Amino acid sequence: MSLVQTMIYQDARRQLWTGILLSSISIVFILGMVTVNPSSFIISVVYAAIFAITGAGLLKGGYADLQKSKTVSDFEPDPTKNALERVPARMYMGQNKLKSFQAGLFDMDGKTYGEIQENVEWKHKALTMFTAVFSYDQFRPAIFTFKNQAGEPLYQIEKKGGFKWRGYIQHKEGAYVAYTKQTKNKTTGQCITRYIEGDQCRWSAEGDDFIGHFKIRDHEGKVWAVIKRGAIPREAAERFEKMPGYLVEWNIRDNIPASLLAFLFLLHSKER
Structure with missing residues (x-):
């Protein structure tokens, strides 16, 4: 694997594992909506949404990077001269x-x-x-x-x-x-x-x-x-x-x- 392939593969694994962790935490808050004091229902909803949406974004990005790491070309010199x-x-x-x-x-x-x-x-x-x-x-x-x-x-x-x-x-x-x-x-x-x-x-x-x-x-x-x-x-x-x-x-x-x-x-x- 080239350097950029190796790095993006590492990023993909990190994002996937983090996404799994945060999605799991969201499930804990979802369960809390029905098992804890009703006064904390809104708090559970907010935190469940935060962890679920963040986790889903990481899983999506991690999967995309996992696929990209198989085909992406290595780093090239920057031709941009704009200033x-x-x-x-x-x-x-x-x-x-x-x-x-x-x-x-x-x-x-x-x-x-x-x-x-x-x-x-x-x-x-x-x-x-x-x-x-x-x-x-x-x-x-x-x-x-x-x-x-x-x-x-x-x-x-x-x-x-x-x-x-x-x-x-x-x-x-x-x-x-x-x-x-x-x-x-x-x-x-x-x-x-x-x-x-x-x-x-x-x-x-x-x-x-x-x-x-x-x-x-x-x-x-x-x-x-x-x-x-x-x-x-x-x-x-x-x-x-x-x-x-x-x-x-x-x-x-x-x-x-x-x-x-x-x-x-x-x-x-x-x-x-």
Whole structure:
């Protein structure tokens, strides 16, 4: 098996086992609806729905990945040359709570510099919104399309579900070009998420996973940006206060590669 086949097979097994576990827990709450005090009926219904829907999503994603692992091609070099010529010093990456399948990168005036949207058929969007409410999104697998400022699709972003998280990037032609790997800094104990292309780490995010502040570095260790989860910019508080996401403070503002934006959106999808 190639590297990508092996990794997706591992993801498939993890999602299937997690889906079985959560579905089993939902059965416990379903049984509780008829065996416990009637006053806890609503609580049982809510938790049964959360575990059942999340478990079903993991089983579906795990089965799809199990099939994909048999045929998918190995990683290829990323041919994407697209870049943002210049960005504002402070931006915000967030999602509308009523549209959990969509998130964007905005300046303080609300102008969009790129976005991701979950790949959902129109006829299933109402079901997706229902699922977003009655599921644990950090466990749920999802696939997004990343579009640049002009609305051109550049990448497909895959977030694998389960208790461990991993993400993949496919360029618009369909080949896998990158994946993420999580480790810890042995000295500081901080979390490191690496964006791997080929045999090298092109981008990394290092910081305190609890606080949610991360430094974004390239392969040479140069800091391109600092992202801060849950930090609402004071100059645009009314615009972004209802959009969960990250404040993005750029150290380097010129020629921002599309792969870096894809990495930021991939980090954002982890928290959705």
